[in-house]
């Protein structure tokens with residue numbers, strides 16, 4: 356639909372004045388009459404443009420320390436009147452209300468004031484009243500009025516002004532109105548969340564970025580990612596990232612974040628099928644791949660160190676969908692990018708505004724919880740057996756415990772020398788998870804003598820430690836907390852095994 360309208364007048368009321376210069380230049384060229392609030396008017400005049408103040412129209416100065424400036428029928432009437440309604444037009448004339456065709460607003464920085472630790476008083480004063488009302492009024496009357504609700508939209512406005520020489524079509528105005536409600540709803544969500552603090556009495560999420568995905572988990576499902584992928588990653592190469600890639604990338608970055616030493620992990624379907632910590636990426640890669648070179652095919656690789664040529668040559672020998680690293684040597688990138696579709700990502704440092712919550716849908720609602728950021732270190736371990744683990748076993752226990760935290764429950768991880776030997780993932784019983792891990796480790800010729808076992812939750816019976824002992828596993832890490840803990844402890848004591856409790860369960864459903 357065309358319904359072109361000429362912009363003859365503009366009301367500009369912006370908190371941040373920067374970025375306005377070019378727009379004022381174009382509006383001036385187009386002979387658009389300007390009307391503005393105090394600070395904005397001063398800025399406009401300082402650039403040499405003519406501009407009336409809101410005060411000239413309303414006959415009122417800004418009052419209550421700026422709490423009331425534009426809130427007046429002569430302003431809102433000029434925005435909200437229906438151009439095709441004769442009664443509205445007559446009324447406007449009778450009361451000497453000027454018509455306003457374009458509204459440009461940039462709201463008081465509420466979120467920034469909260470983020471910078473402003474006092475309650477400062478924060479409350481940053482709740483914009485007049486600006487948000489201008490946005491709502493102009494967006495409601497988008498059939499006649501063009502609304503620019505934030506400085507983020509200046510570029511789109513400039514493009515429109517330059518392309519259509521001061522005209523706008525209905526579709527343009529509707530698009531800007533939609534963006535305006537995105538701004539106002541985000542603003543109100545932030546205010547609500549500030550007032551609600553940690554009460555979680557209701558959920559108001561405002562995510563401005565969205566990316567349509569080719570499809571969801573399967574090709575017959577639609578999929579969208581709401582979030583800002585580019586804030587966390589730079590994609591250097593490869594095909595479009597899919598829904599399942601995003602889930603794997605999330606699992607990979609959460610896992611690697613718990614490791615400080617040089618480490619490489621290989622993931623398939625959100626679980627690690629290989630992981631090792633070693634002095635170099637190449638060595639870590641080789642040890643990680645050993646755990647399951649079959650599953651590794653088509654998986655995702657992540658490391659917390661720069662990938663160099665030496666490591667890239669080895670990694671390149673297998674097909675991977677996604678590679679994530681903080682950096683790539685030039686030669687390494689050339690090698691890895693030989694495969695056209697391979698997604699090569701640089702992981703940037705985590706955003707300070709990263710959410711500390713995790714969400715998922717359930718029963719037509721949303722579940723929200725704190726992210727599991729707990730990582731157990733040597734001091735957190737309580738030795739519950741007569742035998743104390745060796746220093747090497749403690750390192751392996753911590754390594755295995757970090758891994759089991761990121762493995763789908765019921766989960767068991769078997770590790771030795773900071774290398775994942777095998778894991779049992781997503782089983783309906785803990786014994787099944789252990790049996791799966793043992794069978795897998797054996798199928799890739801690992802010797803379980805001296806290996807350690809980590810469990811994401813307590814052992815309800817001593818069967819797991821018994822099975823583990825029969826395979827040569829010497830040390831165990833688990834949260835503890837079962838009413839039959841003493842049976843598992845007694846078994847370990849009788850069979851010269853050591854066991855430590857963490858006191859922290861790490862279910863991942």
Ligand SMILES: NC(=O)c1ncn([C@@H]2O[C@H](COP(=O)(O)O)[C@@H](O)[C@H]2O)c1NC=O
Pocket residue numbers: 368369370371391392393394395396421422423424425426460461462463482483484485486487
């Ligand atoms: N009170 C009002 O009537 C009012 N009208 C517009 N504002 C805001 O005042 C700011 C611009 O003020 P100035 O031009 O005086 O610097 C903008 O962020 C705008 O959103 C208002 N301020 C807060 O509500």
